[in-house]
Amino acid sequence: ITDDASYKVKREVKRVRKNKEIDINSCLQILMDVTSQMLEPKAPTGLAARVALLSCMWSSSAVYTQPAHWCWAAGQLIAVTGAAHAPLTQYSAAGRALLLALSDCMCVLDGFEGLQELSTVHQKLLKSLSSSYAPLRQAALQGCLLQLTGKAHHLANVHNAPNPFHELVSQLNVAVKQYLAPNTKISLYEQCLYWTVLFTLIELGHPELINMAVDFVLTNPRHYCIDLVVKGITTTIRQQVLPKDLKKSIIERLLENMRVYSEHHAIQILMVHLFSADNKLLSPKLTSDVSNMDPDILMNSMERITLLYKVLRQSREKESKRIITTSLKYFLRETLPPAATLSRVVIEFLECCKESEKIKIEIASDRDRWIDCAVMNAEIVFEVFQTSITQDQLPVLSGWIFEALCHLLNGKVTPHLLPYCLQTLLVSASSNQFIRHVSPLCYHILRLGFLKSGEVSQNWSVFSDFLKTDSGMQFSDKRLLCVVSLKSNFTGSQIERLKELCNSNECLSELASCLT
Numbered sequence: 001i002t003d004d005a006s007y008k009v010k011r012e013v014k015r016v017r018k019n020k021e022i023d024i025n026s027c028l029q030i031l032m033d034v035t036s037q038m039l040e041p042k043a044p045t046g047l048a049a050r051v052a053l054l055s056c057m058w059s060s061s062a063v064y065t066q067p068a069h070w071c072w073a074a075g076q077l078i079a080v081t082g083a084a085h086a087p088l089t090q091y092s093a094a095g096r097a098l099l100l101a102l103s104d105c106m107c108v109l110d111g112f113e114g115l116q117e118l119s120t121v122h123q124k125l126l127k128s129l130s131s132s133y134a135p136l137r138q139a140a141l142q143g144c145l146l147q148l149t150g151k152a153h154h155l156a157n158v159h160n161a162p163n164p165f166h167e168l169v170s171q172l173n174v175a176v177k178q179y180l181a182p183n184t185k186i187s188l189y190e191q192c193l194y195w196t197v198l199f200t201l202i203e204l205g206h207p208e209l210i211n212m213a214v215d216f217v218l219t220n221p222r223h224y225c226i227d228l229v230v231k232g233i234t235t236t237i238r239q240q241v242l243p244k245d246l247k248k249s250i251i252e253r254l255l256e257n258m259r260v261y262s263e264h265h266a267i268q269i270l271m272v273h274l275f276s277a278d279n280k281l282l283s284p285k286l287t288s289d290v291s292n293m294d295p296d297i298l299m300n301s302m303e304r305i306t307l308l309y310k311v312l313r314q315s316r317e318k319e320s321k322r323i324i325t326t327s328l329k330y331f332l333r334e335t336l337p338p339a340a341t342l343s344r345v346v347i348e349f350l351e352c353c354k355e356s357e358k359i360k361i362e363i364a365s366d367r368d369r370w371i372d373c374a375v376m377n378a379e380i381v382f383e384v385f386q387t388s389i390t391q392d393q394l395p396v397l398s399g400w401i402f403e404a405l406c407h408l409l410n411g412k413v414t415p416h417l418l419p420y421c422l423q424t425l426l427v428s429a430s431s432n433q434f435i436r437h438v439s440p441l442c443y444h445i446l447r448l449g450f451l452k453s454g455e456v457s458q459n460w461s462v463f464s465d466f467l468k469t470d471s472g473m474q475f476s477d478k479r480l481l482c483v484v485s486l487k488s489n490f491t492g493s494q495i496e497r498l499k500e501l502c503n504s505n506e507c508l509s510e511l512a513s514c515l516t
Helices: 002-019 024-038 047-063 067-080 083-089 092-109 116-128 134-156 166-179 188-203 207-219 226-238 244-256 263-275 295-314 318-334 338-358 367-390 394-403 405-409 418-429 439-453 458-466 475-486 492-503 506-515
Strands: none
Touching: 024 047, 024 067, 047 067, 047 083, 047 092, 067 083, 067 092, 083 092, 092 116, 092 134, 116 134, 116 166, 134 166, 134 188, 166 188, 166 207, 188 207, 188 226, 207 226, 207 244, 226 263, 244 263, 244 295, 263 295, 263 318, 295 318, 295 338, 295 367, 318 338, 318 367, 338 367, 338 394, 338 405, 338 418, 338 439, 367 394, 367 418, 367 439, 394 405, 394 418, 394 492, 405 418, 405 492, 418 439, 418 475, 418 506, 439 475, 475 506, 492 506
């Protein structure tokens, strides 16, 4: 068996090497000669064979390398459209192959001297769009796409230039609105072609058509074409072809209704929107003081942070939260000084903790989603402090956090959760690199704190005995809190602020004993 397998491998390698020596031009010349003879009006070639030859001409155009090849193909196709070939052109399958081949030639030989007959291709495409034969309509759409992505795109960028494709674009604009309307009875393949045409028209100066795509995403979230439409929306956003107000309105609509359709698609659109901005907005020259920043860049950065926090609270999938959290860390690190964002991220963290505590422990609730959100907010707080270390601003941020410690924590979270939140903030503000390395452990302890401090719903019935909500913090976690407080190189005034917080909260009595 081994010898037989080896022989087969050698034979296959030999065949591949032999095929590499094939002369493509010679094969094309043979094909051209045979096709010319068989397409003669008086040749004894059957109707099916003539249709196959037209399809072969369209397929073989992918390997045309010389102008002579294209001129030959155009000449043959123009001859086929004559009166001598009337029985052939009346056959729908032949019309489809002929239209595809003519569209290919039109893109390459448009304006070529001696081939003015190709100018009628536009009329053939427009006429075929309303055909009752679906393959012919689909061929017309493919031909239109070739025209739009070729010469039309070039002329659309030339101001005051006469555009011979204006009628084609106008007719396609009407056809797109007609065939992409709700409950239109066309095949899925044809719908995909129309969506491709729609996004091409948007690139050519019809941005209002993007509203059709947005409406489709919101009303048909499980449609077969939904991935294609979302891909078109993201590509349009990335290419920066939409007016600023229109782009802002569609992003708001898509994010406000993100529960209506796939959250994965919503996050994909959001990420493209945020990261397709100008480089000066994505990686501006950072300054330690907000007053030295460009006002436009500052406002744009703040809007991005607000938008990401809003989507983070609405997201339900953990993967989506992780993507948003990573993006937030990037923008906070690269676009804004830490001193300008610390109060915002700390307040967002505590507000998320507060919302998590309000939700009872039930069989099916949003509590786990909010706990994930709170833990990821804790990571964002740590990232801001980490950025301040690289910019030598940690003493400033640590001073602010201790001055506002009592105001931030007293009354904002319950006594059951307060030690866990305090530990998270102290580890983030620590200047001891070894303590900072235990931040992942603190996130785990914070998650356990939520599970211990939750209020149990009455819906558990006899199973309520299995839920033990021990409100107290474990000894090992209390010991870690004391170590963080004593070994983080906090100043004397910062320790005094921490003592004030401990004295006003009974749950921190062990920490108060360690500090005295």
